Amino acid sequence: MLIRKPDPLSGSDIPSSEITPRDKWLNRRNFIAAAAATGAVAIGGERLSEILAPAGRVHAATKLQTVKSPLTTTGEELTSFQDITHYNNFYEFGENKSDPAQNAGVLPTRPWTVKVSGLVKTPKTFDIDALLKLHPLEDRTYRFRCVEGWSMVVPWVGYSLSELIKQCDPLSSSKYVQFLSYFNGKVEKWAPFGYNWPYSEGLRMDEAMNPLTLLTVGLYGEELPKQDGAPVRIIIPWKYGFKSAKSIVEIKFLDKQPHTTWNDANGSEYGFYSNVNPNVDHPRWSQKTERVIGKPFYAQRKPTLMFNGYGDFVASLYNGMDLRKYY
């Protein structure tokens, strides 16, 4: 069965001539917003236009050939394409959840290469088109739990990162993998000061080799939208979302634990491991429950699962470790 929700604005049904050009559409929004800039807006904070006309989908992406995977998560209601692409944390494109959908269009995703460096036999650089053909692309639906306390269920497309790692022949001294995201301050001019750019994340080698760790190139059967980390990102479904670096340009093999951007920003709140764990609170909130994106307000709250429900696959990676200490 093809996992796909009907989307009335999907590009295939609408000729591109009928789609409002993005700049015009933005101008119209600005105009309505300006018209509504009264005392009401001063108090309310939200623009009238956003309530009356929520942002729609404006581009058509390339379809990907995919195969089924036994590692896909079943029995969960998928989060809508609209919400997955309009509720994003991608600080290089702004701090608000709606910013990346507005701003990420400027990310230059073609040509794109991913450099593999560090403790490997032969350092290589992969072109994005080579990465897309390196292994059959799989449909992998995963739960996605953000450290902030919200969650989604996302039908990603990709293959196990281990397939790529095998092609790179890491040396036996290689114990960690670092992921570095694209960063260009001239392009990503929304990136707030005070963070250690480019975005850096990392995994222990055995975590990176776990078949669930997904080199991700697509969403809902199509190429990744830019705000979701195009053209290639990592997805680690048993860890909080910020571990899953977006728009990756370099993968480094290291003998030491790499620095990671959120850990640099606030080490007591964002650990290197950051496994989803309802028993270890974030310093500022409980992680026992989560709110599901795209549900009515009275039906959002649900319990958070240990390792986000992927314990059968990954719990053994942490045998004997104190998960309170290594949060």
Next chain:
Amino acid sequence: MNKPTLIALKTFTWIACLYPLAALIYGAVSDPVSGLGPDPTGRIEFSTGLAALRLLVISLAITPLRKLSPRLSFLIKFRRLLGLFAFFYASIHLIAYIGLYASFDPHTIYQDVLKRRFITVGVLAWLLLVPLALTSTTAAIKRLGGKQWNRLHKLVYVAVCLGLLHYWWQVKTGVTTPLGITLVMAALFAARPILDWWKAKKAARPRPA
């Protein structure tokens, strides 16, 4: 100020103050699934908190504005309305936390209030607003006497500072969204002594006989 103008301004103020709530209700009713955006819980919590803080700041702007010109003295007629609406939104904000975040679980609430400093100061700010709302009636002002009442209502400064701290402690490290309202508040605090000094200087200037 003539009566029709005052009535028009009051009507406008009521509409402006009810707008954040109306926007939430409209969103929830027009489309129960996505009318409030991808994260309705977050939306309700954020917009009511922001409305409460903004209304508090606007109500605190009234005294400095009145000092600017005697023609602005009529603004005092709006302060109680703004303050009560601030308390109204702060209360919805608190109730939304209790229901949508803590699922009405007393143990969760107790733990949160004790352990999480942003929740502790948030609850404290709301508690400080309670006596102010209760003594907002004309009868209460008469009963307390102007001096006492004024002293009690100085608590609003503490409440707004705690509210801002609550906002800062809630956002992630490096996020600067609370900066705007904090600067406005700081400017309002600074405006009082500056305006007093300016008025004193003006009064001291010798006038032609």
